[in-house]
Amino acid sequence: MQGTEANAGSRRGRRNDPDRRDRIIDACLDVIAESGVAAASHRKVAEHAGVPLGSMTYYFDGIDDLLRQAFARFTATISERFEQRMASAHDPASALDAVVAIVRDDVFGSSRELVLTHELYTLAARERGYRRLTAEWMARSRAALERYFDPETARLLDALVEGLTLHRALDDEQSDSFDIAGAVARVIDHGDQNR
């Protein structure tokens, strides 16, 4: 149905020059962040990446493939960074600090990641394929949190972070003065933070 030839995937050229592939994926994420998934056309991405249009279908099996790979890279990058930051913590208290710092950076940092995240969420809310990506992402961040908190607290923390980020993103003013650390502490204080 969707592969035009049965053996196309593995035979049609070795797909050299991974640098170029990477550049295309990066450009794709840039375009999505700037103008949305809907605007991420072969032509626009190609122009942004400085590659000819023909390269698009050469390096990727259609635009769906490109989008999927772009978001896969995005979630991988974010997850890695999250795990790195969490790994530098050595007890629940410093883990909390790390969480707060991450929220801060996601919130005050460039809106690029925020927009990309929402674009992915939207795709995931409708298509199961992308939901695999978001589910894995969430699982990884929960796992990182569970090194310092019990599972229920970890889940709650994760949800809270998500919600706070959302609120900040969708409300222009208002949230500036919000005390992130206090909110997080309030969720934690109550529970029994173990291990």
Added chain:
Amino acid sequence: MQGTEANAGSRRGRRNDPDRRDRIIDACLDVIAESGVAAASHRKVAEHAGVPLGSMTYYFDGIDDLLRQAFARFTATISERFEQRMASAHDPASALDAVVAIVRDDVFGSSRELVLTHELYTLAARERGYRRLTAEWMARSRAALERYFDPETARLLDALVEGLTLHRALDDEQSDSFDIAGAVARVIDHGDQNR
């Protein structure tokens, strides 16, 4: 720049038959829920609503106008329902029950509202015009919560609900067994619930 004629808005016909307008908006939301904002074209919405293509530009000033009005109706509907449910509560405890019930319904109910919400969030994350909509929406739900909880708790609750909904939407399994009531209570118990 974007109005073709200066007086177009108020003069070009009285735009009768509001029923038809409404039907188009409903159809638009249906299409968005089913296939996303990107797929909500004049033609598809027209077909879905059972109106000719020409009606699209007749009743709305282009597709942006249609989308904006569709989402405006969506947020208004949701907000009203939320306020109604919250109004039926008479003390913090029953208000909590109402919140839990709403989360349940949003989570287990049809995915339509969930998908629409994400589509709107995505738009809002990138365009200020839609952010006005989401900001107002959030303000209304916070105000409803503040009838029973102090502002900080209300904000936290709101964020938590948002986060939980998100998690449930983006993770196929896993969240089934999650204890919503417990999570909400945990946020509340700690704080001083006043008024």
Added chain:
DNA sequence: GTGATATGCGTACACATGTACACACTCGTG
């Protein structure tokens, strides 16, 4: 040098889109 083979790209094509605009049609007024 000479051919062969894999790599990469320019281009064309069928199709979908938003929107404008000329045309029917209705209906109330004289």
Added chain:
DNA sequence: CACGAGTGTGTACATGTGTACGCATATCAC
């Protein structure tokens, strides 16, 4: 009955889209 203003629609057009495919170019064995 005549007619004219206003309501609503069919259609055409310019533009942008994904993708296939024929052709150029580089690389390498001999």
